[in-house]
Structure formats: C-alpha cells, structure tokens
Amino acid sequence: MSGKRFSVFLSMSGCKRRCVYCDQRAITGEVPPSPERIMEDITSSGVKFEEICFFGGSFTCLPVAIQDSYLKIARDLSIPTRMSTHPMCIDEETLLRLSSYPISMIELGISSLDDKILEQCRRGYTGEEALRSMKLILDHRYELCAQLMIGLPGQTCRSSIEDLHRLAELKGPRSMTLRIYPCLVLEGTRLHEMMEEGYSPLSLDEAVSWGGKMLQEAHRMGFHVQRIGLSETPSLALAVRGGPHHPALGEMIRGYSMAQTLIRQSRLGPWQIPANRISYLTGHGELGLKTLAKEADLSVQETKKRIFVCPTVVD
Ligand code: SF4
Known part of the structure; x- marks a missing residue:
C-alpha cells in the first residue's frame, strides 16, 4: 500500500511485561492519543488516509472495550487498519472479533524463534507459541507481518536464518511480510545494564552483513520485506547508548544484499x-x-x- 498512512503510537499500551530492549516512549517520543483525538485528527486533516496503523504496543492485549473504541474509528471511516501485537494475545475469539473490522494486516512482534533468546529478552513466549499464533492468523486469512530483530543477546546470524526457514515452512505458498529491526541499546532499559554486564551490541558493519544475508534469504524464500531498520526520531537518537544506530541502515543492508x-x-x-x-x-x-x-x-x-x-x- 503506497497511500498515506495515519500512524498511532501506543507506547507499550497493553504490554504485560517490558522486554529488555524496549522503551517505546524513547523511540517515538509520544504518549498514546485517545480514540476521540484520533477521530478529530483524521477528520479535520482533510487527507484521505488509506490505512490507520496502531504501532508500538500490544494492541490485542488491551481491554476489549479499548480495542473496540479504536477500531470503531476504522469501521466508521471505512479505513483499512493494521496493528502490531504480542503473540500471546492471539486466539480464535480475538481473530473472530477482529473480523468485524476492516483489518488490513496483523503484525506480530516475534523478535526471534529461539527459546533461549526469547527468555533472555523477557518476551514471554516460546518459539512454538509464536508459530502457533502466526498459523492461527494465516488460517483466519489475515495478512500477517512478522517483526524480527537482529543482534539480540545470544542471537547469531545462523539463528536468524533458521528462524526464516521455520517461518517459510509455516507460510508455505501463502504470503507473509517481514520487518527486520536492529537491536539497539536504549538508556534506562534492562539491556543497557546487560551491556555493562557483558552483552555486546552489533557494530554497524556486523548489522549490515547480518541483515544483508537475512534479506537475501528472505527474498529467496518468497517473503515480502516491508522495512529494515527503525524510523529515525529525535527522541530515539537521544536515547541510544549502543548498537548499529544509523538512519540509513536499511539502505545499507539492501546494498549489501544486492551485491551478494x-x-x-x-x-x-x-x-x-x-x-x-x-x-x-x-x-x-x-x-x-x-x-x-x-x-x-x-x-x-x-x-x-x-x-x-x-x-x-x-x-
Ligand atoms: S511487547 Fe513490544 S512494545 Fe511491549 S514492551 Fe515488548 S517490545 Fe515493547
């Protein structure tokens, strides 16, 4: 979809725990707006938005009444809507409830499928549980995007490629979109402490070759890669204490991958x-x-x- 998007950042709303690397407020610098405010902003803008996106939180972990109040905007204005959410907040009932709204895509924060890495990152699920949620989303015929990360504690390029193989096996001939994010160390996060205890974040060069290999493999397996790298914001730049932070990381990775x-x-x-x-x-x-x-x-x-x-x- 190339039209204009209206993005809403939920700043960890709905999250039942805080993952070791996460500080959405630092990434976006925003607090979540109310549904009334979103409606007002969209209708007064005069812009014909083609999609509303709820990012930066665990949308389907929010109380149902709150989810519905956000999603009613999409239904009332007939604007396709996507949301990012946590794998443990996906079940049959949720997916059936969402089917009464114009959902264009469900994005799941997966990070990795390796149980040891997931545990170290305090993600709150196993690789098998994440795969089960993804299968449910695909079986209910929603468009699915898996958000993966590189450079997590204990993670290697090889484990990222293995993740891609498991995802490819799950999707079969169906379509699946990926986003690939670098693991950055943000001020005040548990990962920041872990860096002082010995965790070594990726250098820019390492991230470029790791991401490049992943991208090549992802294309070979028929994934659509929607984004590589985080959106640059002033608050993110202020909060980064380590890791491959570069506004053009995605382009650099694409360049490396193209060369290969x-x-x-x-x-x-x-x-x-x-x-x-x-x-x-x-x-x-x-x-x-x-x-x-x-x-x-x-x-x-x-x-x-x-x-x-x-x-x-x-x-
Ligand atoms: S689930 Fe996502 S938004 Fe919530 S704390 Fe973890 S990384 Fe942050």
Missing part, C-alpha cells in the same frame, strides 16, 4: 541494475559498490565499468 545477489548471478559481471535500485549500490559511501568490488576481487573503478543501469523499475 549480483555476485551469485555473475561472478565478474557485467551486471544490469534497475534504475530505481542503483542507489542501493551508490548511496552511503558506495558501500554496496565496495562490497560488490570486494566480492568480485576487482577495483571499484573496474566494478563501475561493469554495471549497466536499465530503465526497468522494480518494486
């Missing part, structure tokens, strides 16, 4: 790049281009000569 894909297609080129993708190679200090040159064992100059931009535009 091109090498797979042809070890030494020539390489044809769609016009709307060339910035993945040339942006951010030519990181993608340098990765391609390194993998091909060529100079950057020589690599450039072997790249041809084609006018095709791809999604």
Whole structure:
C-alpha cells in the first residue's frame, strides 16, 4: 500500500511485561492519543488516509472495550487498519472479533524463534507459541507481518536464518511480510545494564552483513520485506547508548544484499541494475559498490565499468 498512512503510537499500551530492549516512549517520543483525538485528527486533516496503523504496543492485549473504541474509528471511516501485537494475545475469539473490522494486516512482534533468546529478552513466549499464533492468523486469512530483530543477546546470524526457514515452512505458498529491526541499546532499559554486564551490541558493519544475508534469504524464500531498520526520531537518537544506530541502515543492508545477489548471478559481471535500485549500490559511501568490488576481487573503478543501469523499475 503506497497511500498515506495515519500512524498511532501506543507506547507499550497493553504490554504485560517490558522486554529488555524496549522503551517505546524513547523511540517515538509520544504518549498514546485517545480514540476521540484520533477521530478529530483524521477528520479535520482533510487527507484521505488509506490505512490507520496502531504501532508500538500490544494492541490485542488491551481491554476489549479499548480495542473496540479504536477500531470503531476504522469501521466508521471505512479505513483499512493494521496493528502490531504480542503473540500471546492471539486466539480464535480475538481473530473472530477482529473480523468485524476492516483489518488490513496483523503484525506480530516475534523478535526471534529461539527459546533461549526469547527468555533472555523477557518476551514471554516460546518459539512454538509464536508459530502457533502466526498459523492461527494465516488460517483466519489475515495478512500477517512478522517483526524480527537482529543482534539480540545470544542471537547469531545462523539463528536468524533458521528462524526464516521455520517461518517459510509455516507460510508455505501463502504470503507473509517481514520487518527486520536492529537491536539497539536504549538508556534506562534492562539491556543497557546487560551491556555493562557483558552483552555486546552489533557494530554497524556486523548489522549490515547480518541483515544483508537475512534479506537475501528472505527474498529467496518468497517473503515480502516491508522495512529494515527503525524510523529515525529525535527522541530515539537521544536515547541510544549502543548498537548499529544509523538512519540509513536499511539502505545499507539492501546494498549489501544486492551485491551478494549480483555476485551469485555473475561472478565478474557485467551486471544490469534497475534504475530505481542503483542507489542501493551508490548511496552511503558506495558501500554496496565496495562490497560488490570486494566480492568480485576487482577495483571499484573496474566494478563501475561493469554495471549497466536499465530503465526497468522494480518494486
Ligand atoms: S511487547 Fe513490544 S512494545 Fe511491549 S514492551 Fe515488548 S517490545 Fe515493547
């Protein structure tokens, strides 16, 4: 969906516990607005919104009356709506109740499917429980987005790739969307203490290669990757104490992933790049281009000569 979205940040509303890395107020700098305020903001804006998004909390863990008061806005204004929520607040009854509203997608904060990592992060479920919730959502024919993270305590790139395999097996031929977020250390979180006790957050380079490998694998398995990296906000920048914090992390990861894909297609080129993708190679200090040159064992100059931009535009 490319139209305008109206995003509502719920700032941990509904969350039954606080995950070790989380401080949504630091990420968004916002407190949750009331349903009346949202209605007023949407109707007075004069904008034809194509989607309302409830992010940053555990939507379906909220009391039903509160969920309904938010969702009634979507129904009254006939605007498709998505929400992010916690895997332990998904069941048959909830999904049946949601079916009377125009739900465009349910996003589940999964983070990882590895039980040890989930426990360390205080997520409150096992990998199997997360998979069960996702299966229920897909079986009820909702669009599903799984939010995954990289660089969590105890996590490796290999465990991320294994997660993708388990998700691919679950989805089969059905569609599934992914978001991939880096684990950042925010001031005042339990993770901040864990960093002082020995947890080592990812460097930017590590995040780029980890994310790049994941992205390549995700595309190969037929996932749609909607977003990589967090939205940059002034409050996030102020709160970060460690980890791969960079406003263009997503683009850098896409550049790395593209370089790997091109090498797979042809070890030494020539390489044809769609016009709307060339910035993945040339942006951010030519990181993608340098990765391609390194993998091909060529100079950057020589690599450039072997790249041809084609006018095709791809999604
Ligand atoms: S469930 Fe999500 S919003 Fe709630 S504390 Fe954990 S990471 Fe934060």
